[in-house]
Every structure is written in C-alpha cells, then in structure tokens.
Amino acid sequence: MSRVSEVFPAPLLRRIWAASRPLDPFRSVKAALCGLVVLSVGITTVLTLLAHRSSIELRVIAIIAVIASLLITQFVAHGLATPVTEMTAAARAMARGDYGRRVRVARRDELGDLAQAFNRMAADLQAVDRHRKELVANVSHELRTPIAGLRAVLENVVDGVSEADPKTMATALRQTERLSRLVEQLLDLSRLENGVVPLQPRRFLVEPYLSGVLGDAGVALGRGHARTDVRLALDVPPDLVAHADPERLDQVVTNLVDNAVKHSPQNGRVTVRARAGQQPAGGLVLEVLDEGPGIPRSQREVVFERFGRGTRADGGSPDGGTGLGLAIARWAVALHGGTIEVAESRRGCRMLLTLPAEQPASR
Numbered sequence: 156m157s158r159v160s161e162v163f164p165a166p167l168l169r170r171i172w173a174a175s176r177p178l179d180p181f182r183s184v185k186a187a188l189c190g191l192v193v194l195s196v197g198i199t200t201v202l203t204l205l206a207h208r209s210s211i212e213l214r215v216i217a218i219i220a221v222i223a224s225l226l227i228t229q230f231v232a233h234g235l236a237t238p239v240t241e242m243t244a245a246a247r248a249m250a251r252g253d254y255g256r257r258v259r260v261a262r263r264d265e266l267g268d269l270a271q272a273f274n275r276m277a278a279d280l281q282a283v284d285r286h287r288k289e290l291v292a293n294v295s296h297e298l299r300t301p302i303a304g305l306r307a308v309l310e311n312v313v314d315g316v317s318e319a320d321p322k323t324m325a326t327a328l329r330q331t332e333r334l335s336r337l338v339e340q341l342l343d344l345s346r347l348e349n350g351v352v353p354l355q356p357r358r359f360l361v362e363p364y365l366s367g368v369l370g371d372a373g374v375a376l377g378r379g380h381a382r383t384d385v386r387l388a389l390d391v392p393p394d395l396v397a398h399a400d401p402e403r404l405d406q407v408v409t410n411l412v413d414n415a416v417k418h419s420p421q422n423g424r425v426t427v428r429a430r431a432g433q434q435p436a437g438g439l440v441l442e443v444l445d446e447g448p449g450i451p452r453s454q455r456e457v458v459f460e461r462f463g464r465g466t467r468a469d470g471g472s473p474d475g476g477t478g479l480g481l482a483i484a485r486w487a488v489a490l491h492g493g494t495i496e497v498a499e500s501r502r503g504c505r506m507l508l509t510l511p512a513e514q515p516a517s518r
Contacts, residue, residue, distance in 0.1 A: 191231050195224040238266045242273050254281035298337065305330040343406070343483050354400045354490055361395040361429050361439065368405055369427060372412050385419045387412070390428040397429075397439040399510055403487045407495070410480040411443040411506050418447035418504065432509065438493075439510040446503040455497040459485045 199220040245256040258270040311317040415425040432438030498507035
C-alpha cells in the first residue's frame with residue numbers, strides 16, 4: 156500500500172476512487188442494475204449453449220433461466236428496496252410526531268447516501284421539535300411569574316386587602332415592566348434569528364458612546380433597580396474609534412452591564428474596558444468585568460442559549476432573569492461578524508466581546 160501511495164498521491168487516488176463509483180455495483184445503483192442485466196443474460200446464454208450440446212430440451216433450459224433470473228432479481232431488488240421501505244416507515248412515524256426513528260445505513264451507494272441524509276434530516280427535525288417544546292415550556296413559565304404577581308397585587312386592591320397607594324402601584328408596575336421586557340426580548344430574538352434586523356454600521360468614538368451607555372445604566376440604578384450600591388467604571392482610550400451599529404451594540408453592552416450589576420457583591424464595582432483590536436485586523440475589543448462569583452467553565456456556553464441561566468461558580472442559583480439577554484447579545488454580535496464569550500478572569504466574571512474592523516453587508 157505504501158508503494159502505491161508513493162507512486163500515486165493521495166488526492167489522485169481519491170479522484171480515481173470517486174471516478175470509479177459508477178462502475179462499482181456496491182457503490183452505485185446503476186452499476187448494480189447493469190450487473191443484474193449482464194448476469195441474467197449470461198446465465199441464459201450459458202444455459203442455451205448447454206441445451207445445444209446436450210439432450211436437454213430448450214424449454215427446460217428456458218424455465219431454468221427464468222427461475223435463476225427471478226431469484227437473482229429478487230435478491231437485488233430486496234437489497235434496493237429495504238432502505239426505501241425503512242425510510243417510508245420512518246417518514247410515517249415522523250408525520251405522527253415520532254422524530255426518534257432512524258434508518259440503518261448498510262449500503263455505500265446512492266441509497267446509502269440517501270439514508271444518511273434522511274437520518275441527518277430526522278436529527279435536525281428532532282432538535283427543532285425539542286427546542287420548540289422547550290421554548291413553549293420556558294415562555295409559559297416565565298410569563299406565569301409576572302402575571303401571577305400582577306394578579307395578586309390587583310386582587311388585593313380589588314378585595315380591599317391593600318390600598319391603591321404608590322407603593323402598591325409601584326409593585327404592579329415592576330411586574331408589568333418585567334412582563335414587557337420578556338415580550339420585547341422574545342420579539343428581538345425572533346427578529347435576530349430570522350435575519351430581519353438590518354445593521355446600520357457607522358464609525359463613532361467609543362469613549363463618549365460608552366459614557367452615555369453607562370450614564371443610562373447609572374440612571375437605572377437610581378430608579379427602581381434592585382442594586383443601587385454598585386459603582387460603574389469606564390476604561391477607554393479617548394481616541395478609540397469603532398465601526399458598528401450603535402443601537403445593536405447598545406443592546407449588547409446594556410445587557411452585559413445589567414447582568415454584571417446583578418451579580419456584583421455588596422458595594423462592588425463593574426468595569427467596562429475597550430481597546431483596539433490587534434493589527435492589522437483592527438476592530439474593537441470590549442470587556443465587561445464584575446467582582447461577583449463568576450461563571451463556572453461548564454456553564455460558559457449554556458448562558459448564551461435561550462433561557463440558559465446556568466449556575467454560579469459559588470454553587471448559588473441563578474438570579475431569576477429570563478435567560479434571553481445573552482442569547483440576544485450573541486445574535487447581535489454575530490450579525491456584526493464578531494464574537495462574545497466568557498473569558499478567564501482571576502476574580503468575578505469577564506465578558507469578552509470582539510468586533511471586526513469592517514462589518515459584513517447588512518442583512
């Protein structure tokens with residue numbers, strides 16, 4: 156084998172192997188059918204010659220030839236029809252909602268390729284069906300919490316248990332705002348996944364832009380945010396320029412800062428740091444760091460999934476958010492052609508976002 160590989164390079168051998176497929180009855184249905192015809196004609200010819208050289212009657216030879224041809228045809232047809240029959244049964248099961256059926260792949264010809272493609276399609280449909288069921292269950296669960304809270308507040312007011320004072324109305328308003336945020340996040344995620352959110356990238360100075368984002372976050376800390384003790388810090392060169400869609404990037408940074416604030420310790424600090432990307436590619440590298448418990452390595456991909464809230468590095472439970480914010484952030488960054496990940500950090504959580512110097516065409 157080594158001598159053959161020395162004389163004929165591997166790419167040439169692969170091309171020869173691929174070109175010989177139409178002639179291989181084990182890798183081509185056409186070749187198998189041609190072989191069946193040739194074999195049947197050969198058997199008939201041999202038996203006819205035997206009839207001429209012996210005392211056996213020609214009609215007996217004809218009957219034997221027909222029987223032999225039928226047996227060979229039945230054997231070949233069974234091999235060809237088996238995967239089709241299995242795919243038909245699997246397709247009927249999928250029509251009933253059973254996406255776990257698979258077709259055995261024991262052939263190397265076109266039918267084997269079809270069976271493999273069918274199995275991949277079935278696996279994709281099974282994953283889509285699972286995600287759909289999970290989405291319905293998670294959305295139902297997330298919607299039920301604020302609706303139940305709002306209903307309890309309103310029932311207490313109607314029944315006279317509590318007065319419709321500003322404190323009670325503020326509680327109802329918070330539940331309504333939570334419900335509104337969940338609906339908005341679901342709509343944003345749907346638009347991003349379907350590619351109906353066009354990008355409008357432009358060049359802008361990063362320092363004043365992020366100052367405005369943190370300014371809005373600071374205002375939110377003073378207006379009903381669960382945390383008012385967390386300090387916000389900005390570390391950005393004054394002349395740093397980025398090329399992105401400010402509205403979509405605002406959505407990402409605001410979400411990262413909000414998560415960092417939620418998971419910060421008492422009197423903690425959240426730092427937003429931005430730097431230019433490595434040359435010659437350039438671009439933007441943005442980090443959001445907090446001093447909280449961090450995210451364990453095993454959960455660093457889970458948190459970017461829809462409703463994937465994961466667990467904290469200290470073993471604590473999630474904060475009760477919707478689990479959609481980071482999924483939306485990843486989609487928005489991907490639209491820019493960038494990446495977002497949970498990076499290594501000696502303390503707390505470090506979210507690392509990178510954007511290229513030039514963005515892909517708007518979709």
